[in-house]
Amino acid sequence: MEKINNLINKTDGRIEQSSISQDDNVWLNFLPVFSVLLGLLMSGLMMLFLGYNPLTVYSNMLSYAFRDIYNIADIFAKATPLILTGLAFGFAFRASLFNIGAQGQFYIGAVMAVTCALKLGSFPSYLILIICFIMSLIGGSLWAAFIGYVKARFNANEFLVSMMLTYVAIAIMNFLLGGLLKEAKGEYPQTDVIPKSGWLPSLIPHTRLHWGFVVALLIALLAYIILWRTSLGYKIRMVGYNRDAARYAGINIENIFVIVFFISGAFAGIAGFTEINGMQHMLIEGFNPMIGAEGIGIAILGNAHPLGIVLSALLFGALKVGGNLVVQTSRIPASIIGIMEGLVLLSVILSYFVRDKLMVLRSKKKLVVRERHKL
Amino acid sequence: MGNKCNLITLKNITKYFPGTIANDHIDLTLAGGEVLALFGENGAGKTTLMSILYGLYQPDEGEIFIKGEQVKIRSPHDAMEYGIGMIHQHFTLVPVHTVVENIILGTEQASLKYLNIEEKVKKIEKIGNKYGLEVDPFAIIRQLPVGMQQRVEIIKALYRNAQILIMDEPTSVLTPQETEKLFNFIRDFKAKGHSVIFISHKLNEVMEIADRITVLRDGKIVGNVSRSEASESRLTHMMIGRDLEITKTNNTIHPKSEMLKIENLTIVGDRKSKVIDDISFTVREGEIFGIAGVSGNGQEELAQALCGLRKVKSGQITLSDKDITNKDVLSIIHQGVGYIPADRHKEGLVLDMSIEENLFLKNHSNPMFFHYGFLNQNKIQENARNLMRDFEIKAASSKSRAMTLSGGNQQKVAVAREVNIGTKLLVAIQPTRGLDLGAIDYVHKTLLKEKKEGKAILLISTELSEIMTLSDRIGVMYRGKLLKIIQRKDAKVDEIGLLMAGITEGNRNGKN
């Protein structure tokens, strides 16, 4: 017996570095849930350390978030752009590409959407919405396709380029808000409210939940179909797993880079559409500044899978809604939400490590069983 | 052996890895002034055992004794303290640094003191002179030929005062002449009172250089013979546990039409020099054309050009009268060219995907596998079932991930797919690297079978024995040129060996 215990303790084996893995063990699928709880626990400890009562905070958050239909609907409304920016990062991640520029693509999409909404106010509503949707899609996708092109052609570091492009997008947006798009009053760096014809219809009356949520769900479904049911998706996943083998299989890697970034940017651009036409109905300087980074977090939490992303976005949405309300009633600063998100993410990363270790442990156990039979 | 005080004694060494027992209660001894060969096929456990001796692994059971005293070797650092040096199969050199920088790495404290290169160079030159191992201290590793790099590895060990050298398959990257030079060094080293442990799966080398031969099979010691007691058949029998049937080749050649024609092909490499320099040859239907040569002489680039992965500068590649020069990879695949790669993990398989997805790898634009634009899972599965049956691929199901397969079965997947696609031409580059004897035999039998079916097969390999066994005609490649094309029946190892080192009839007196 000791020999077998020694076996398990001593041998270490390889640790595969894969954040994305399809595992059979049912318990392992709950790992993300455990890590979310762990992250919230750590945030709670931090609150305790700083003089707040985490139990009151969390129970208040829960009760506020689900207090009435307005708040519950708000969760879905807040989740909408997160689903899309999460899909943006996650989709590219499937090809082992890093689209860190979703924030910038989101802003460009938003600029396109608000411009169309403002200028085309007299058109019939459905037409405006379709045009805004398409233009925001094109804006985001072209902004991102540039990254893919540069990577394909010059082997540029897409991490750096996408990061920098975001700041350029912010500058462009601010420039436009300072002049061309500025509100009629001319007081603040923001646009006028877009005409009612450009508003996405409400999904549940007297709430902020709009049809953009349905759009986001459909996009998630689309992402799933592309990745697992089409030839393009197969190629994308192959490029993500093993670029050399993909090359030998006749796949044009460079084309895939551009296509992936194009689609990824489209998702982020559409988030701009849902926020402008569905939620804000105007463009304000510096709005939703963390939507890109949060999208990355959601993609990580959701294991870069459309279903996981939707669920994670809903979770973050709940955190935001509950968190905002708690902030209004108690004296805890709003930035606690950001801390919770960050700690949840770190816990998720920890959970990947745990999962990898568990897989190694299981293969060792199989060896032990074999040895037992021999003895 | 008798009363000689053994330099090194391994007792009861056992090592487990997930899923396997690499070393199974092994006893081993090494005397001073002796060359011990550790003989066995790929996967027998030779490297693992020596890694334990060198401190890279810790044994799960067993003891190590040096000069009669029990020691613990916890890291290569400890091993080097005891005078043990190891030259690995895959060099642990930093390609962009100089020879000196590589040799002295780790010999100095990680300090901020000024690094005096000159005095290090002097010491290195002394060692070079003592053992006849000259090398330019300021040369950059990646610009050195492989034989030279190995020399640097040896000097690395000698610089640390190694008394015992462990060499892991050292000749796999050398020409026959470089191998002879290495053997001279080993004999010299032994004469100075030191010892060498020589790991190899090559029978003839072991017979030539070793004083004693220890045979490993499936992690166990199966025999220990002195040079005088050893014979080829006895060693082979010990290595594989049975007598090996030599794969009989059908060497009768019926004149058939040309399938692949290479005319005046020139390819420029990444560093703007010619890696393939005006070569021409043909491969006929039902023929295996073998290209011999030390790796790095343009074989990889040639294979890539045939696949469509590399552009040629000039010349023409014709397949069955169709010009495929500089065509893209996909069109060449559709022309019926299969490619069995050297590194199946890198080029041949996607380990994270299932077996059926891997077998479908090159069919991603084949309309047969689609249903209104969407992947037809049924067809993909059916394709996998058929191939797995025809090629005896052992796996739990076609949906298992490729990484769960053994090395041999993984290669079978790659081979199955390529043979299926390669209806006209098969390009196989190092197809049996790292495989055990059973898998090697399977690949060879498959190639011969496909030859019988009338396919043209281009075999590129650094294993001369493989080339000699399978090829109908042999071409030798050196520095991008095809030096000579010989019929199998006229081929002699000595001549090919010289050609592999670039020595032709013409320059025989000028070189070396």
Added chain:
Amino acid sequence: MNNIITGLLVATIRMSTPLMLGALGEVFVERTGVMNIAIEGIFLMGAWGGFVGAYLTGKLWIGFLFAIGVGVLCGAIYGYFTIKLKQHQIVTGVAINILTLGLGLFLYQLLFGIPLLPLTVEPLKDISIPFLSTIPIIGSAFFSQNILTYLAVVLIILGYWVLFRTPLGLIIRSTGENPEAVDVAGINVERIRFLAVLGSSALDGLAGAFYSIGFLGLYTNNIIGGRGWIAFAICFLGNWNPLGILIGSLIFGLAEGLSVVLLTSNFKLIPNEFLIAFPYILTIVATISRRQFNVPAFLGKPYIKERS
């Protein structure tokens, strides 16, 4: 005209200081094969730590020390996840950046609430080197800067020497090019990498503090605004060579200096936002056109020992 040039030079060298510090740290850590993706977040925490330390104690040097300490702490977390737990560097870095963004603001508001006017601290004063600083035009630019600037230059020169002329430098460079070679030579790869992460994080913390207490004298959540990433980019563009990043930092310092000078002057020809965007555009152009010859071969890949 002279005044404008002098002013520009002064601003250039001043603004390039934190970039030099951050990029130097990044060079060392990337030479061991690890990208410090948390750089932007550590800059921010350094700015916070520097301000808090200086405001609460009234002494700037304590602020800087605290900033370094905070930086090292963040680096330790990043290093633990990426080196010991072998998790993905970009994913971990993003998580830490999100966390620090919330953390910085949270802790600031915790300590100081939300004051009507931003709290300020007296920033670093310039130290003029006698005689040299009186040289026309360039004198004040090069020889009348604050102590961090002088320190940065000294560190870069030291860094070059350590990297290329000492045994430690050889080990560092080898670790990024072929960690297996280093491992087999008996050196602990993980330890070298972890120490490098800590070192670069210390520099990042210091660099962040430059913005809050070395230059502006206050702390806001936007104070770093992507400049950590510019330092990150400079490491690439400078070809992982300390002397290269000196030049790179100066170029970006110039871009920033230009925008500062033009902002305060009456030159309204170029829109403000363009000036702000200029450094980022420059980075993109440089990333595209520069072929990075010195990329450490194993950059970004965790060292997985094939054994136990």
